[in-house]
Amino acid sequence: MTPPRADASANRDRILAAARAEIAINAEAKLNAIAQRAGVGQGTLYRHFPTRAHLLAEVYRTDVDELVEAATTLLATHEPVTALARWFDRVADYAQVKRDVMAAVESATWADLSAHSHGPIGDAVTRLLQAGQFAGTIRPDADARDVIILITYLSRLDAEEFADRARHLLAIVLDGLRTPHR
Structure with missing residues (x-):
């Protein structure tokens, strides 16, 4: 299996950090708020986490x-x-x-x-x-x-x-x- 590209890995890490931060504020955090906080589009978020x-x-x-x-x-x-x-x-x-x-x-x-x-x-x-x-x-x-x-x-x-x-x-x-x- 090929390792993920550096930008894909960085996006994934930003999404996880954003999700952790959003959940701390609101357990019902929406995916669009997480994507926005991570600075990625929803397509990028869904590629990593369907x-x-x-x-x-x-x-x-x-x-x-x-x-x-x-x-x-x-x-x-x-x-x-x-x-x-x-x-x-x-x-x-x-x-x-x-x-x-x-x-x-x-x-x-x-x-x-x-x-x-x-x-x-x-x-x-x-x-x-x-x-x-x-x-x-x-x-x-x-x-x-x-x-x-x-x-x-x-x-x-x-x-x-x-x-x-x-x-x-x-x-x-x-x-x-x-x-x-x-």
Whole structure:
């Protein structure tokens, strides 16, 4: 398969960024508003994403991939607990997008997106936890499933309270994951 042309790839990236921004403002964002924000014609948008569901699903997948990749990057540049704390900051942003996208995506698409995120995100959480456990800063009885169950609730927060509560709740989760000081 031939890689996409540079301009096509740039258009695709602009469309995804515009979709993410529009969805944050309005979960019912229309494709013409997304195309306009991206600076592309509707034909270009439809060549990349034939339906609104395709576009929203790709926004979600892209955010999952970026979140998963961030775990490795953060572990390479920070101590494990700091890496986990900074990763949780990204989880809050991801949960905001997830909440907005899921409000707009059809339920049939949800099963595929859920399968795409849980495995890779679980792997990222495992890497972060194991690094902290090896360093002695994360409690040894915590596992990825514990963390995923706890952070999944972020996507259920009401829009009005999300900004005030999401990072606060993640800070509580992080405190609970730390090895107790004796």
